[in-house]
Amino acid sequence: MAKEIVASETNATIGFLKRRWKRFALVMTLFAIGVFVFLVLNIALGSVNIPLSDTVKSIFGGHSSQSTFDSIIWQIRLPRAFGALLSGAALAVAGLLLQVFFRNPIVDPFILGVSSGATFMVAIAMLGTYLLGATVVSSLTLSMASFLGAVLVMLVALAVAVRVRDIITLLVIGLMTGYVVSALSSFLIAFAQSENIHRFVIWTMGSFSGFRWDHVQWLTIAGIPLMAGSYLMSKQLNAFLLGENYARSMGVNVKIFRYLIIFLSCTLTAIVTAFAGPVAFIGLAVPHLARLSLGTSDSRVLIPASILGGAMLTSLCDLLARMLFAPVELPVSATTAIFGAPMVIFFLIRRKTTI
């Protein structure tokens, strides 16, 4: 009889694992459908509403009923929609990596000060150059400044990562770096002209407006390999769920892992921030949404789900940012928080266990 009981426990486990894979597949399918739906809506809806048939025709290489539709779709809406989609995916992955790395659920991609670094350099570009006599700053300059700032902060984090014994120290040092750099930005604001400040403040809240094909290209070239690289880390990430000491005891090379995580998450964040500014909340909320709807912390499914979830939620938020008070466009960070936070709270309250 004891043997039968043991056998039934084994079968129960195997049955559970099968049901769980079905759940994973279902959630991912729903996310993928969501991504597609919001993508199409993002292309069809706007100050000029384009009929769905024309939208689909135009996307798939045909010609819609009006040539203006084609140019709106191809020059404005498509790059922006893909920009939002890719940025959301990248931020969600970056957030997930750092949440696992720091074993802390309230960590977001900007925790190491990447956005503060980007913001500071953009502040120099927008506000500082005025002091030097420049009048207009190109968007390319802003992107480069932002990326440079983010990478500089990442280098600080990498330099610190070797020297500290435990990861929490790294987390605190990252936070402190962020504060110092933000303080430097506020110096610049104090000396800047008010119209520049308005532009700057809008930039700090993130936006996908003005996204061009070359931006999308950069995001694709850099972002997709980085996301794929993150997926290849999922085995190590899972070991890290038990903490650094256990991970080491299971054979993970902790030093290399620290470098890779910081590099991957900061670079992903840096390229998004370069084109869209610091888009808040996606990197914090999406990993939770993915975790809670899948019911697992296993990175092997969590990373693909975060990619889809990030793409979906960011597409939705950009749609709302454009449409809610059209023709006034909201900063995207406003909609991400307003619609993302209640979702996370809802899922959390339904859950009994800790995340």
Add this chain to the structure above:
Amino acid sequence: MILNTKNLRVGYGKKTVVADINIEAMKGQFICLLGPNGSGKSTILKTIVHMLAPLGGGVYLNGQNISSLSNLEIAKTTAVVLTESISPGLMTAYDIVMLGRHPYTGFTGKPTVEDTQKALDALKMVHADNIALRYFGELSDGEKQKTMLARALAQEPQLIVLDEPTSHLDARHRIEVMLILRQLTQKKKVTVIASLHDIDLVMKACDIAILVKDENILAYGAPEDVLDEKSMARLYDMDKAVFSSYLGGVELRSNGYGNVFVVAGAGSGARLYRALVKHGFGIITGVLPENDIDFHIARAVGATVVSDKPYADISPDAYAQAQSLMSNVKFVIDAGFPIAFSNRQNIDLLRYASEKGKSIYTLRDPDEAAKIYGDDAGRFVYCQNLRQFLDVLLKAENLIE
């Protein structure tokens, strides 16, 4: 030999915590480290699993210096259970155990059927297959510890190193964990090195005990040889408690002056001594043969013991000593000892006390007492159980004072 250390010196940075550590861990041995908190047990354990670099000497795993091995190579021979609590998020106990397969799975970490089977086997071995599908965060401390143990087993190690695996556990899980470890060493021939605080369980389950204190290894050997009253008193600086190797446990020592005389024997005094010590009485007891369980307990709790050679009548000297000690006490207690030929003089002792006007408290049944003591039994104070007995005694003591 699975693991050995040669003149190992462990510590942090420049600070040496323990030096001159020479451990030789054989296949299937259960080795434990005993010592007060902060004595360096954890530091030793962390160093032998290569979480800390040695400050001097070396650690050898199957004869190879551990510094020359990669984390992955070490992971295939050594698994750990640490004290740090983990919060892995939404992972079931099964998922956690499956992480133990990490050194063996491929690049993506996808488990094979064999891995699944090994994870399930590991859960079974620690009697945790019934919790496999529950989230780790929802488990009790004992279930969590069993899960972590199963995770270590799934790693198929030759050596498991555990830092205080029984802390925070209830009595049942504490014993269960020890039994599982014992079984692993005997059946699977896994070597276990653990730091523990349960002296009694160490005595009963381990093969080798290593006593660590004040930057030194105090003793190294079989617990039967190493653990005794002296070494334990030195290890833990105990003066209010005593470890008795005969009893295999710790007894609290009485700190009162001798105000109670207990006539006991053959185990009748065991619970009584402990209860009296707990309430602050100082005990004198006798006459006990030196092979009596009461003799060992009485000594361990710090009672003044009047004893005599076993297997013989009580000698006139011992009897006289008991009489004189009895004259100064406030209470005389008859523990209700079974009466045999060799201890019949203890009956006389109680009769003598009664004639001297002492109140005698007894746990015996009044009818039985009447048979044994005759008319004297009428003056005895009878108590049905230990609680009542203590109440009476404590009340009487207050009246006297």
